[in-house]
Amino acid sequence: xxxxxxxxxxxxxxxxxxxxxxxxxxxxxxxxxxxxxxxxxxxxxxxxxxxxxxxxxxxxxxxxxxxxxxxxxxxxxxxxxxxxxxxxxxxxxxxxxxxxxxxxxxxxxxxxxxxxxxxxxxxxxxxxxxxxxxxxxxxxxxxxxxxxxxxxxxxxxxxxxxxxxxxxxxxxxxxxxxxxxxxxxxxxxxxxxxx
Amino acid sequence: xxxxxxxxxxxxxxxxxxxxxxxxxxxxxxxxxxxxxxxxxxxxxxxxxxxxxxxxxxxxxxxxxxxxxxxxxxxxxxxxxxxxxxxxxxxxxxxxxxxxxxxxxxxxxxxxxxxxxxxxxxxxxxxxxxxxxxxxxxxxxxxxxxxxxxxxxxxxxxxxxxxxxxxxxxxxxxxxxxxxxxxxxxxxxxxxxxxxx
Numbered sequence: 456x457x458x459x460x461x462x463x464x465x466x467x468x469x470x471x472x473x474x475x476x477x478x479x480x481x482x483x484x485x486x487x488x489x490x491x492x493x494x495x496x497x498x499x500x501x502x503x504x505x506x507x508x509x510x511x512x513x514x515x516x517x518x519x520x521x522x523x524x525x526x527x528x529x530x531x532x533x534x535x536x537x538x539x540x541x542x543x544x545x546x547x548x549x550x551x552x553x554x555x556x557x558x559x560x561x562x563x564x565x566x567x568x569x570x571x572x573x574x575x576x577x578x579x580x581x582x583x584x585x586x587x588x589x590x591x592x593x594x595x596x597x598x599x600x601x602x603x604x605x606x607x608x609x610x611x612x613x614x615x616x617x618x619x620x621x622x623x624x625x626x627x628x629x630x631x632x633x634x635x636x637x638x639x640x641x642x643x644x645x646x647x648x649x650x
Numbered sequence: 651x652x653x654x655x656x657x658x659x660x661x662x663x664x665x666x667x668x669x670x671x672x673x674x675x676x677x678x679x680x681x682x683x684x685x686x687x688x689x690x691x692x693x694x695x696x697x698x699x700x701x702x703x704x705x706x707x708x709x710x711x712x713x714x715x716x717x718x719x720x721x722x723x724x725x726x727x728x729x730x731x732x733x734x735x736x737x738x739x740x741x742x743x744x745x746x747x748x749x750x751x752x753x754x755x756x757x758x759x760x761x762x763x764x765x766x767x768x769x770x771x772x773x774x775x776x777x778x779x780x781x782x783x784x785x786x787x788x789x790x791x792x793x794x795x796x797x798x799x800x801x802x803x804x805x806x807x808x809x810x811x812x813x814x815x816x817x818x819x820x821x822x823x824x825x826x827x828x829x830x831x832x833x834x835x836x837x838x839x840x841x842x843x844x845x846x847x
Contacts, residue, residue, distance in 0.1 A: 601839035606832060
């Protein structure tokens with residue numbers, strides 16, 4: 456075990472000492488950071504992602520990890536539709552509605568069966584992915600951008616889960632449900648702006 | 651599942667061939683160390699190796715070394731093919747497609763029979779090697795970079811396996827599944843984007 460640890464440390468040090476081989480389409484930082492920043496600058500996306508995590512934590516296992524697994528997988532399908540330019544009507548309305556519905560689910564402490572919760576989340580993931588896919592900037596490193604973008608989305612889910620884990624305490628439960636209500640109200644505001 | 655794995659390994663080999671040096675010259679790739687870091691700093695390569703490590707690390711505690719050896723053999727086959735001037739045009743896309751499959755398997759927590767896992771690992775190794783062409787430089791320097799890339803790709807998987815094998819807690823296993831879904835989603839998005847260009 457000591458030998459393995461020593462080898463591991465030596466390997467990491469060796470890798471850090473070497474000069475980076477910035478390869479392929481280049482612009483690793485721009486693509487990765489650009490993709491990472493993309494979901495964070497859309498408040499409608501941010502609140503909906505946090506709501507997914509909150510609801511998952513509220514429902515407890517296995518929903519707590521099923522929802523954050525389902526969302527990115529289905530979102531990628533939506534993203535592909537957006538990249539390919541397949542028309543999907545009322546995507547922005549659906550994204551705003553996702554904040555309303557998911558926020559309401561958290562605020563009302565709704566506990567539907569797992570498959571219903573997963574279907575609701577997956578349906579909205581299509582629209583979120585579509586919007587991101589349609590807005591992908593040309594000329595950046597596709598892989599780095601996608602990794603950054605998916606990672607930021609996943610971290611927003613994890614932030615929601617972390618906040619949602621406080622439901623084990625009465626005050627935390629009230630706080631989580633209150634956050635759900637705020638998210639639903641924010642969704643209504645987004646809908647009102649779109650109307 | 652066996653057919654899927656067979657398709658995965660055939661994908662990088664059956665793709666249209668074009669002349670060698672298909673890869674753009676990459677700035678900063680200097681010699682052995684440049685090759686060593688190549689799998690770590692190329693996002694598609696890093697997530698491909700990460701997904702493979704996440705797949706074989708926890709699921710096959712007794713059978714992971716044959717799978718790791720299949721991966722190393724795949725790298726060797728890919729680099730040998732590259733030295734023989736075999737350069738598929740869509741090697742990057744093939745790697746992303748295989749990564750998406752492996753990432754989805756991690757997300758679904760599918761336990762694979764070890765021969766199927768070996769075939770997938772072989773496919774990852776071949777596709778990763780064929781996508782690591784150090785074009786536009788001297789043969790001697792290219793060979794040094796290839797040796798470095800082989801070592802870097804093997805070490806990276808080894809490090810991931812060591813880390814993943816230490817995961818015992820439930821939240822760590824769940825975290826791996828979530829990471830697998832991220833990898834699959836990233837690979838699908840990048841694949842579609844590259845094909846749509």
